[in-house]
Amino acid sequence: MKRAVMTAVGLALTAVMLFPVYWMINVSFTRDQNMRADPPHLFPVDGTIEGYRAVLDQQLPYLGTSLLVGLGTVALTVVLAAPAGYALAKLRPVGGGALSFVLLIAQMIPGIIMAMGFYAIYLNLGVLNSVPGLILADSTIAVPFGVLIFTAFMSGIPDELMQAAVVDGAGRLRTFWSVVLPVSRNAIVTVSLFAFLWAWSDFIFASTLDGGGDHQPITLGIYQYIGNNNQQWNAIMATAVVASIPATILLIIAQRYVAAGVTAGAIKD
Template identity: 70%
Template sequence: MKSSWRTVLGIVLVAVMLFPVYWMFNVSLTKTSDMRADPPHWFPWDPTFEGYTAALGQQLPALATSLFIGLGTVALTLVVSLPAGYALAKLRPLGARGIDFLLLVAQMIPAVVMAMGFYAIYIRLGMLNTVAGLIVADSTLAVPFGVLLFRAFMASIPGELMAAAQIDGASTWRTFRSIILPLSRNSVITVSLFAFLWAWSDFIFASTLNRNSDVIPITLGIFRYIGNNTTQWNSIMATAVIASIPAAFLLVLAQRYIAAGVTAGAVKD
């Protein structure tokens, strides 16, 4: 029974920590006329869905764009990082240490610097304000992480499995496709989830490379919302709630993959 006070304290701490998230919900259900009530309403006693109606009416295209960009980013990230992770983990390529170092350095480059570089390149190629351009830029957030995670995971696959396949006459590509990839399912899920979430949440690339586009992701949709009508906070918060759905989904259904992702690369086991 000694530990029940810990549970109580834990619940209180979570309540404090997640208060902003509760507040987002609360405001999203508040009537526009109650928005400036003093003191603010702590509970949505008299909830309204006008915020959600407005959000869905205006932001549905942006949500679809974000979904598409997220999936594109996942695909590009996997295509680049899966074979590279395999090579670094199992094939002992020349210059592996150099690539390790480059990946580490790549993660340190501020996004604003990357955005300027991409802007300068895209303006010449005519790729500003394109979805493809945004997918490429967003993938830079996930590729170094993907390679490092795949390498760490694939290094733990026993070499005997590969040797057996090779004795049976399988090529390296065949070994990769039929043995390594199926065994790496969990790490593929982890990398895909993070690549999707980062692309979905991206604001810097969207606000720089896509700022004059008609086809905008949801982050930019919310940002323009804030700029346009500062009185409609219930609509803004309703959009924010909808934009948080992927995060909620991850937390409920894919929690163990998240913990695997956060600790990867930071703590050695």
Template identity: 55%
Template sequence: MSRRRVTRSWGSTVVGVLLLAVMLFPVYWMVNVSLQPSGSAVATPWFPLHLSFDGYAAAIGQQGRHLLTSLVVAAGSVVFSLLVAAPAAYALAHFRVRGAGVVLFAILISQMVPGIVVANALYSAYTELGLLNSIPGLILADSTAGIPFAILIMRAFMGALPAEVVEAARVDGAGQIRAFVSVVLPMSRNALITAALFTFLFTWSDFLFALTLTTTEDVRPVTLGLFTYIGTYVNDWSSVMATAVLASVPAIALLLVAQRYVSAGVTGGAVK
């Protein structure tokens, strides 16, 4: 019986490793091509025997401004989304708000609206408001995806917080705002980090809003910069892949740093 279990365990391990290798192979190939001398990706060897960082030098020189734009827009979207979503989630979780169910249903419905519909509507509004080709315009647009998700995540977490803690703070003389800032927010750290991480990832990977709401090179996120870069430098895949690697680093780093908070934040409101 033990041999069967050991054999089954080894078989599951082998299958898991093979599946992981298949899923990670595009990432490996991206890094491999980025470290090769300039040329076609078809003729790239399986291993980077002759390392070259010329692709990274070209990517930083020509896409560095786009990377900085994406960082600014993503950070702005995170801050703006949390400033709006955190008090809204607290109110929906702890206050007896009339029509709270309707509000939550509207938030859920907003997640189902296709992005192209929102982008076209925002384009018309931005044309009148003068927000096209602007960082504040992109922050507001990307926050339309981050705010509803953050409200849902944080409401579930805040709803599981013991009401006695907030009541104790009120007894000690703290007002609603002071109790929210000093008690609820520190206790909701995992949910805040989870909402911030996913909002950052939404914004960092956005292409539709960037394509629709920017018409010049003055404000261009890295996703749109990489798209135009492929069309211009299609024969120099090392630079293209180097740009893709650089664009992946912030998201990978945040996921590695915040993974334990994300796990706690997602499941924190599951059991009350």
């Protein structure tokens, strides 16, 4: 009986917490003329898919760019972070501790400062408003975290596994490629997931480094919507719903990796 009460309380708390998410969905289906109804319509009865039609008409290129930037960031992050994690966890070179320390510090640097430095550099190099430039900048959010996760995970791989490979005559590179990487699948999934999510959600690098580009990510699509046509809130919220899809999919199919990633940064050394 008491457990049923707790479930009821839990459901109520979750409902309160997720109300803004529900509201976003509700508004995305609300007709323009009902938008300022008093009191607001709590359910999208007599709803419209006008907002989603606007997304299809106007936002698809933005979504494509975001997908590209997200995948590019994932690739760059894994390629850089996985070998580094292997070296720090298993080869333990002199100076490795210092590098780990630098990576920890790097995570704490505010994005606005990185953005300003990148802006100055990109302006001189002439790579402002380019997709590769944005991928590179977005990867700085994920690389230190990635090395941290790979290091923590790979130090749990039994040494015997790697010794067996060495006995078989495999070099370090081969051991890394055909022994360490395959058993590190979970770490790869966690790092990729967060790298994608952060790149997909990034606003600060997009707005500073890609503000005038032909290929802009979805965060800028929403931002311009808010700036330009203040009235079309169903279209704005429909875009927001669509922009939330990756997060939702990831939560459903990879929930344990998400929780692992959130805690790994805080708890593991």
